[in-house]
Amino acid sequence: RIMIPIPDTFAFTPPPAPTNLSAGAPENFPASVLPPLLLTVAEDMAPVYQTPVCLPGMATLAVLSGALGRSVVVMGAYKDKPTRLNLYVMASAERGTGKGNIGEHLSHPIAERSKQLREHQLNESASYRGEVGILKKEIAKLENTGVSESGTVRHKTESDLTTKNRRLETLDREAKRERKLWVSDCGSEALGRALDDNDETLFSYSSEAGAALKVALGKYTDGKGDFDLLLSGYSGDSVRVDRITRKSLELISPCLSLFWLVQGVILRDLCGNPEAVERGLTARPLIFETGAVRQLDDRTNLATTTGPRWADFINGVLDQRLIQDREPGVIQCTPEARAVFSDFSDESVMLGRGQFADLDGELTRWRENGIKVAGLFALAEGLRTLTADHAERGCAIVRWAGYSYLGILSAGRAERKRTDLDRLLVIIKEKGGEITLGDLQRHHEIKRSFVQSVMAAFPDKLELRKEPTGGKPRETLRVCPINPTNPTKYPLSETLSGLSGLSERGAA
DSSP: OOOOOOOOOOOOOOOOOOOSGGGGSGGGOOGGGSOHHHHHHHHHHHHHHTOOTHHHHHHHHHHHHHHHTTSEEEEEEETTEEEEOOOEEEEEOOTTSSHHHHHHHHHHHHHHHHHHHHHHHHHHHHHHHHHHHHHHHHHHHHHHHHTTOOHHHHHHHHHHHHHHHHHHHHHHHHHHOOOOSEEOSOOHHHHHHHHHHTTTEEEEEESSTHHHHHHHTTTTTTTOOOOHHHHHHHHTOOEEEOOSSSOOEEESSOEEEEEEEEOHHHHHHHHTOHHHHHTTTTTSSEEEEOOOOOOOOOOOOOOOSOHHHHHHHHHHHHHHHTSTTOOOEEEEEOHHHHHHHHHHHHHHHHHHHTTTGGGGGGGTTHHHHHHHHHHHHHHHTTOSEEOHHHHHHHHHHHHHHHHHHHHHHHTTHHHHHHHHHHHHHHHHHHTTSEEEHHHHHHHHOOOHHHHHHHHHHOTTTEEEEEEOOSSSOEEEEEEOSEETTEEEEOOHHHHHHTHHHHHHHHHO
């Protein structure tokens, strides 16, 4: 257990589930659900840097997650799977809005400890040099004598050579390691090397992460996404990192925490990237718009007052994390909390079957992120039990961020839906006016959820008919036979010949 002073806890009544995208607006950030220390820090920083409280509030969670690494897990929240507390947080904020000041202030304890770790490693490397010199001389001497030896004597010499060469390789590898706790902007090759050098655990922080996102989205790979490591760093899946100048790396269970601040246009590029969406990169982070804008100078001399408390807290977390050969601490989830996470998962499933059927994949990490945030809440309050209260509060944060992200997506959603409608109409025309859902799945890889999302957007353009077959009814998709502007039947041939016009009228 991480030994951290336990602030007073407080009761919390979860808000009703939001019914529209405005629930994710910056002014609706549920700041009151934050643990007392995190709330105090956020409310202390917001007026100083003239930003909405959601920016420092979410930043405290991201930095705490980065300080923890893999040192604590939640058990019992979802089946028998341990949940690590590494969060991905991506926030939209324009230049000159204080985002860099907030991020650097909160992450300073990690940066300072990282610098100390590096200096300690350099001192150790210097102490290796004497042993390296002696080993090289001993190896050279054994190689010379071994040439004329035979039998058991030669066998012993070979064994000694193997031992000394292994020790030499170990010292050489240790000398080349770049010990650190955090990285900034870097591509997958540099990130993979840094993870390999640091027990596969790192915190990635950048106040201007636009360059890193552009690289991930394929700036140097002809538009092909370069984010395998970002995907694996969230979930802990093994990954191979191929490198040009040196041998490839294989990471067994990388653990990456991430706090990236970007301008709005960059974040919209990410959310609109088909590969990033399809492969789940956008589903993992808590993505939100901060609402921060440049402000007139308030002519005050406000200064943050919670810096020492925050530094003591993060340093206490790092002290426990850096204990050698320490097993991860465990936060046990209560059955009541587990039920809250199950309900939250069901909530995301129903959203994926309803108004956000076309975005179902973007909702798949809500429960996991809810567990992570709730686990951070329990830890910040000095507890090793995750209660239903923690779960409700953690889910409130994820729900808010989720609706903020869905709001970002909604800007281009209508255009995407028109394109989806045209795609279905063309397929229906090619099939002579109708097609079964089974054929859509088999021959066009179009799922029921896709069809339902298009029908929800254009209810007067498509219809789904069930036809009895003696067994399971056959479901057939066809164009609606009713003209919405003039409710009279018209021939199917006329409908099919005017598909483009139908789509355009539907868009209007």
